[in-house]
Amino acid sequence: xxxxxxxxxxxxxxxxxxxxxxxxxxxxxxxxxxxxxxxxxxxxxxxxxxxxxxxxxxxxxxxxxxxxxxxxxxxxxxxxxxxxxxxxxxxxxxxxxxxxxxxxxxxxxxxxxxxxxxxxxxxxxxxxxxxxxxxxxxxxxxxxxxxxxxxxxxxxxxxxxxxxxxxxxxxxxxxxxxxxxxxxxxxxxxxxxxxxxxxxxxxxxxxxxxxxxxxxxxxxxxxxxxxxxxxxxxxxxxxxxxxxxxxxxxxxxxxxxxxxxxxxxxxxxxxxxxxxxxxxxxxxxxxxxxxxxxxxxxxxxxxxxxxxxxxxxxxxxxxxxxxxxxxxxxxxxxxxxxxxxxxxxxxxxxxxxxxxxxxxxxxxxxxxxxxxxxxxxxxxxxxxxxxxxxxxxxxxxxxxxxxxxxxxxx
Numbered sequence: 001x002x003x004x005x006x007x008x009x010x011x012x013x014x015x016x017x018x019x020x021x022x023x024x025x026x027x028x029x030x031x032x033x034x035x036x037x038x039x040x041x042x043x044x045x046x047x048x049x050x051x052x053x054x055x056x057x058x059x060x061x062x063x064x065x066x067x068x069x070x071x072x073x074x075x076x077x078x079x080x081x082x083x084x085x086x087x088x089x090x091x092x093x094x095x096x097x098x099x100x101x102x103x104x105x106x107x108x109x110x111x112x113x114x115x116x117x118x119x120x121x122x123x124x125x126x127x128x129x130x131x132x133x134x135x136x137x138x139x140x141x142x143x144x145x146x147x148x149x150x151x152x153x154x155x156x157x158x159x160x161x162x163x164x165x166x167x168x169x170x171x172x173x174x175x176x177x178x179x180x181x182x183x184x185x186x187x188x189x190x191x192x193x194x195x196x197x198x199x200x201x202x203x204x205x206x207x208x209x210x211x212x213x214x215x216x217x218x219x220x221x222x223x224x225x226x227x228x229x230x231x232x233x234x235x236x237x238x239x240x241x242x243x244x245x246x247x248x249x250x251x252x253x254x255x256x257x258x259x260x261x262x263x264x265x266x267x268x269x270x271x272x273x274x275x276x277x278x279x280x281x282x283x284x285x286x287x288x289x290x291x292x293x294x295x296x297x298x299x300x301x302x303x304x305x306x307x308x309x310x311x312x313x314x315x316x317x318x319x320x321x322x323x324x325x326x327x328x329x330x331x332x333x334x335x336x337x338x339x340x341x342x343x344x345x346x347x348x349x350x351x352x353x354x355x356x357x358x359x360x361x362x363x364x365x366x367x368x369x370x371x372x373x374x375x376x377x378x379x380x381x382x383x384x385x386x387x388x389x390x391x392x393x394x395x396x397x398x399x400x401x402x403x404x405x406x407x408x409x410x
Contacts, residue, residue, distance in 0.1 A: 002029035005063035011276050012269040014056045016195045016222040019205055024217045027189065031064030034188040038123075038178065040072035042091070044102035045243035048233035048255075052221040055271060056192055057118070058110045067111055067118040068188055070178060071103055074127025078171045106242045109305055121186075123178050139177055142210045143203070148172055151199030172200050179204030183216055190217040224270075227262035242305055249306040253314045256298035258354075258402060261290050264297055272300035291401065337393070337407040342384045346371075349406070355398035365398055372397040384408075 001007050003025045009015050018024055027033060037053045039046065046054070057067040076096050091099075104120060111118040148154060148169070158164060179201075182188035189208075191201050201218035208216040224232045233240050240255050241247040259267060268279045274296075282293055299311055338353050347362045350371065356362035362371075369377045373384075374395050384394070390410045397403040 001025045003027075003063075005060055005065060008063070008276070009056065009059055012059070013266065014052065014059065014221050014270070015219060017198060017218075017220045019202065019218040020215075023215065024190065024219060027217065028063075028065065033065045033190065034068055034182070034186050035060055035065060035190040035192055036068035036070050036121075036179075036182055036186075036188050037192045038070040038072055038075075038175065039103060040076040041096050041099040041103055042076060044099045045241045045246050046103060046106040047242060048240040049224060049231070050242070051271060052224055053193060054107065054110050056221055060192075061111055061118060066116075068182060068186060069107060069111070069118065069120045070182065071100060071120060071122050073097075073100065073122040073124030075123055075171060075174050075178070078167055078174060102243055102245070109307070121182070123174075123181075126181050127174060127177075135177075139173065139180075139207070139211075142207050143173055143176075148199075148203070151202070153196060153199045172203050175200040176203035176207045179216065180207050180211065183208050183212065183214070189215070190219060192219050192221065195220045195223055226260060227266070232263075244306060249302060249310045250314050250317045252305065253298045253302040253311075254318075256301055257294050257318075259294065259297070264290055264293050267297055268293070268300075271304075272297065273304070274300065337405045339409045340384070340394075340406040342386060342388050342408050342410065344384065346373075346378065346382050346384070347380075349396065350398060353396065353404045353406075355396065355402045355404065370399050 001010075005028055006015070006021075006025050035057070037057055039050065057069070061067050073096055076091060076099075100122070107113075107120070113119065149158070151172075154164065154169075154172075175197075179188075179191050191204055193201055198218070198220050201220065205216045205218050208214055226232055240252065242252075244252075256267070256271075265279065265283050268274060268282065269276070272279075285293055302314065303311055338349075340349060346366075347359050350356040350362035350365070351359055355371075356365055363380060365371050366378060366380050366382075371378050372395075373382070375397070388394075388408045390408060392408045394406040394408070395403060396406050
């Protein structure tokens with residue numbers, strides 16, 4: 001392909017679907033193009049599920065183009081219903097403003113912002129002041145209900161007997177209008193997003209074609225999944241957040257350090273700046289040696305998100321938690337602790353902390369003498385000591401590389 005961005009994006013696995021690959025390639029063969037990705041402001045931090053579109057825009061900028069980050073100060077008030085079984089909770093204007101501060105700080109490690117670089121735009125600038133009748137007459141006439149309910153994101157929800165409110169149904173039109181406004185204001189002709197955004201993106205492409213008689217493009221990323229098809233980005237404590245206010249740099253590093261062997265190479269392509277040829281050489285690594293690749297993966301992505309200076313303390317904490325005596329657990333303050341009731345079953349704890357993937361996996365590890373509490377192997381009938389007090393700490397290990405700290409809560 002002519003476009004250096006597309007060549008690398010395809011090679012690394014960022015491209016799932018496009019509206020017109022040949023035309024996009026021709027368009028992006030000239031540097032300095034604007035492309036955008038949107039994020040609704042539903043929380044104070046972005047999470048691992050946002051990383052693929054973020055890294056796509058990082059690559060977009062690396063190859064000489066100009067990322068436009070659209071934050072949904074307006075659309076967050078509606079909520080994207082795409083492939084969701086439930087309606088998103090309604091947020092107040094104050095909550096949205098507070099969340100916006102955190103979103104900007106999450107994006108700064110990935111992109112270089114500036115007047116002639118990456119920019120951030122809030123769609124509240126045009127959506128908050130829409131005249132409803134004018135909007136219907138000027139924009140609504142370009143949308144076919146039959147066409148809209150034909151998109152998978154809508155069909156899937158309706159087929160599961162879930163209601164789709166008129167409020168949510170408008171989301172697709174509002175996102176299309178965002179694309180139209182960025183086309184008019186920034187000459188932005190390409191929208192990027194997750195594969196679940198395909199219907200919304202296509203609506204924007206068609207609106208620009210019908211209203212402006214101009215060509216615009218859409219490109220979607222694959223969703224972040226494990227090798228067995230499950231969504232990535234969840235832990236026992238919830239989402240894997242990018243902000244250190246919600247997840248420590250150590251726990252973020254540890255998440256990547258403990259990914260499944262089968263996922264390491266794919267994640268190397270997606271979430272590191274390592275050259276493609278260098279990663280290809282890693283594909284032949286097997287067995288216990290793949291653990292070294294997991295450390296490289298964890299180091300690379302953590303240094304991007306939290307800075308290279310964070311790695312020294314992270315490695316020190318990892319060394320401490322694996323090797324330090326149990327009496328000194330309280331000295332390790334960079335590692336999140338798992339609140340645990342002393343009446344809890346050790347099997348349930350192993351699953352909840354994700355040291356084991358299932359109850360069966362936990363039982364197999366215990367029978368194989370692979371589970372340790374305070375460095376001593378346990379049996380299936382093990383119970384947490386009942387003389388523990390509120391705030392006491394225990395070291396729980398599974399195998400040689402997975403260890404957590406339990407904090408007793410009475």
